[in-house]
Amino acid sequence: MAFLTFKGGVHPYDGKELSKEKPVKEFLPGKELVYPLSQHIGAPAQPVVKKGDKVLAGQKIAEMGGFVSAPIHATVSGIVKDLKKVRNNVGAMVDAIIVENDENYEMVEFYPVKSLEELSKEEIIARIKEGGVVGMGGAGFPTHVKLSPKEPEKIEYVLVNGAECEPYLTSDYRRMLEQPEWIIGGLKCILKLFDYAKGCICIEDNKPDCIAKLTEMVKEEPRIEVCTLKTKYPQGAERCLIAAVSGREINSSMLPADAGCVVDNIDTVCAVYRAVMFGEPVMDRIVTVTGDAVADPCNFKVRLGSSFADLLEAAGGLKQPAEKMISGGPMMGFAMFDYHVPVVKTSSAMLCMSKDEVSANEPSACINCGRCVTACPARLIPSRLATYSEHGQEDLFVKYHGMECVECGCCSYTCPAKRPLTQSVRSMRKTVLANRKKPK
Known part of the structure; x- marks a missing residue:
């Protein structure tokens, strides 16, 4: 039987056996819920509550900040403790609403439709x-x-x-x-x-x-x-x-x-x-907590605003030290600056690895093997684009279609020289996009 597919790609170890047979478990959050106002592409949401306000689960606490934006809702009942900047899962400081959980989980009324x-x-x-x-x-x-x-x-x-x-x-x-x-x-x-x-x-x-x-x-x-x-x-x-x-x-x-x-x-x-x-707003999602350093890999139904640190504890904590923690998966996820950060709408997983295989590899010179070209689903020449990035050659990077990269990580994964190809290309893509936004 022929299956649908695309050109390029790789077959990394999938590691799914750690958690695939674990049914989803309900996770109840701790005493403090943190709701970053930037949980989506576009303008950050704008708070509609203030310190000291009583809120219910499902209540809107931040409204859309523009056409491309999305509102944010409380996921527990409690009191708005503060509005301040917090650190998110990639280390950036963002505005957030802090709610103290009263653990009563009172809900607003939703309005379902019959059909x-x-x-x-x-x-x-x-x-x-x-x-x-x-x-x-x-x-x-x-x-x-x-x-x-x-x-x-x-x-x-x-x-x-x-x-x-x-x-x-x-x-x-x-x-x-x-x-x-x-x-x-x-x-x-x-x-x-x-x-x-x-x-x-x-x-x-x-x-x-x-x-x-x-x-x-x-x-x-x-x-x-x-x-x-x-x-x-x-x-x-x-x-x-x-x-x-x-x-x-x-x-x-x-x-x-x-x-x-x-x-x-x-x-x-x-x-x-x-x-x-x-009529239910986005209040929870399923998050996989897994990796060879996790004692009991699990799938949790998590209320947004919960702490990754509490999630890790619910999965039995670490059975051995973790050299790397990732928000998401190993190919396209981001290394976590700190795991005392909130679960947001786009949080799919927390991956704890006992060994940081990326930093353990010292890159060497390109051997022109072409494996990155074979693997690239966008049909680019990643090794060349990475060289342009390293030398600041923005015009050549654009000329050879660097902006078509989907940042999947296939090139870095397959490179025998262990060059950080994806990271180099991603860096130049950000530079090009930033320069395009500058007033001329």
Whole structure:
């Protein structure tokens, strides 16, 4: 049987056996919840509460700060303790709202609907917007903006990204097994926005149980099908997924909508379902705590604002010292500056590794083997782009399509010289983008 795939990619050790068989456990947070106002791409949310205010779980505590933005809601009941700057999971200082948890978990009243048919397209978008739904696979793009393309009649594919190709992560896997009806329900909500679109639930072939379960559940759904993908990293990257399923390609100057596609992560689609059908804002998500240094790798249902430190303790703590802690997976995640930081909408995992294999490798000169070229899903020449970056040659970097890099890490992973190719290219990409924003 031929599985859908893309050109390039690598096959790293996936580490999923550590947590894939662990059902999702409810995690109750500690006494203090921290809500950064920047949990999405776009303008930070603006506080609508002040110090001393009483709040309930589900209450909006920060409103949208612009067109591309998203509101933030309390996830516990309690008192607003402070509004101040805190450090996030990558070490940056950001504005945040601090809520002291009263542990009563009183909720605001939500307003469910009896059926999807009673909602108009505009009402669906409004409920997604009010619910603060963003891309929960890591990007954090506000979902109400993504689902409002200029020409909705040209959308032909709604792709639900269940590839979960990032090593060690199993949160989407557990969601597909434990709450598949939420995925199908959320996809139906999105399909109502696009009259001519087909819904595709895209799953790698290393998850046959998920494929079988969802295939059975959608067999009577004429607009929905399950697409089996070849297990290969980065199969879940937006461009790779679009190419694999639709055969279409996009570049850095295009949006998926330009190719007639909308792509949403599993958790995002579930959040859409809860917002549209039950009026529930984004208050929790599944987070995988894993790695060879973790005593008891687990999948937790976590209220946003909870501390990663408390999550690690709930997973039994460290059974041996961890040389590296990562927010997300080892390929595209970010090394954590400190693990006493809050879980946010885009937090998918905490990975604790006993050995920092990256810093242990001393890079040497490029041997011109071409492995990075073979692995690159964007069909670039990463070794050349990294050299341009190291020498500050911005014009050559742009000329040879450096801005098309998706920063997946395949080149660094496959490089026998252990050159930090992805990091070099990422650095130059940031420089180019910053220079483009400067007034001329």
